[in-house]
């Protein structure tokens with residue numbers, strides 16, 4: 001029974017793949033490579049050592065851009081959330097920058113950093129910075145006042161109040177924000193790589209199209225992007241499920 | 253009973269532990285100001301048990317927060333041991349109406365929260381003692397989300413008592429308890445109060461609770477709260493809740509509150 005339930009998604013995906021293969025072979029117009037063709041494309045990429053290289057390149061950029069954003073945005077956001085006044089002053093600025101898609105920064109990124117890793121890292125940084133900043137600000141502002149009152153009541157020094165009350169109160173919300181933002185960063189890296197660099201999964205997709213309409217490689221690239229995105233999300237989720245954060249997700 | 257009053261009275265005249273001096277509080281929100289406390293003056297002597305009662309929303313919690321230094325009053329001053337209160341202090345612990353147990357700490361972690369100055373073994377001993385006192389054995393490792401509402405209240409009381417404060421500010425601490433547990437907790441609180449002589453300010457809107465526990469019951473009017481009357485509960489502990497004096501005092505307060513509702 002349990003096994004059957006678990007096998008169901010796999011069976012479903014298998015059925016879809018078969019249908020896809022059948023549909024492509026029945027249709028004379030070439031609008032999509034067949035799953036079999038995509039498989040061969042992936043093998044091809046593996047064979048040339050490109051797949052590994054491109055995945056590493058994309059992950060490298062995401063790690064840098066995302067980590068830099070987290071390191072800067074979270075402490076800044078926590079501080080802004082804590083000092084209501086600063087929040088008032090900065091709020092319009094954040095609200096103006098936030099809706100600008102990181103992709104709109106591509107020309108400036110290339111102008112400032114040239115074509116290469118730095119430009120795409122910068123774009124991922126921008127794409128992650130504002131969501132994380134807002135997450136951190138809101139996380140602090142949502143702390144029930146009673147926890148802070150209780151912490152102060154027991155005579156905590158400000159430093160202890162930060163580590164023993166502020167930090168545990170905001171961690172659950174921060175983890176969710178980090179997970180969602182990592183998803184965004186993964187979206188941005190593909191787009192950035194289409195224009196600003198000559199390696200990575202985004203580059204693979206434009207390059208496969210431009211250099212000979214290899215749509216099998218285009219779809220192979222898409223699949224791999226999807227898979228890695230799923231892995232990143234699963235990794236972040238397992239962080240949320242760690243025992244020390246168990247309290248936050250059981251309903252009160 | 254008489255002895256007790258005699259014992260308390262000179263003390264009361266000599267040293268007020270807590271002195272609330274013409275306290276007023278006005279909240280301003282969106283340009284609209286709401287007066288909540290109006291010229292509250294009150295003295296509480298060392299070791300006294302005082303209950304604040306009044307209709308819902310009149311300003312009881314606000315008054316307690318101002319006394320405890322969590323809220324700065326609009327006017328007036330609070331003195332404790334002849335010193336103006338400027339902020340919260342670990343010698344005077346709150347039990348909050350909004351339930352202030354920390355959801356990220358276990359039962360043990362919550363009780364140990366204020367014990368960071370003690371050695372490890374002292375801390376463990378103290379925690380075990382209070383876990384037992386509030387009947388949470390077997391739940392030491394549980395998180396508050398796994399506890400019932402009443403268990404959370406007991407946990408917060410235990411956390412407050414564990415640091416051995418000389419004053420307790422209790423804001424409807426037994427509000428969510430069933431009547432049996434409520435009874436046990438009242439008895440337990442009285443026992444602690446009598447053995448350790450803590451000064452207690454206790455907010456409740458349960459008149460019976462106030463008459464069972466307090467030396468004096470302070471009746472507040474509807475918002476803006478002003479002190480309407482202060483009733484001395486001149487019955488010795490343990491109190492017989494069917495004695496004529498008890499009923500007389502309770503009915504007197506009920507009547508006063510009824511009037512308060514009409515104003």
Ligand SMILES: Nc1ncnc2c1ncn2[C@@H]1O[C@H](COP(=O)(O)OP(=O)(O)OP(=O)(O)O)[C@@H](O)[C@H]1O
Nearest residue numbers: 279281288307308309310311312313314315349457
């Ligand atoms: N921070 C605040 N800003 C504005 N108004 C407030 C604030 N805190 C409390 N009030 C108002 O002050 C009044 C008194 O609130 P308070 O919580 O002291 O009442 P209470 O007597 O404790 O009521 P209850 O018995 O229901 O707990 C309420 O009308 C409330 O809306």
Ligand SMILES: [Mg+2]
Nearest residue numbers: 312313349423
């Ligand atoms: Mg209240």
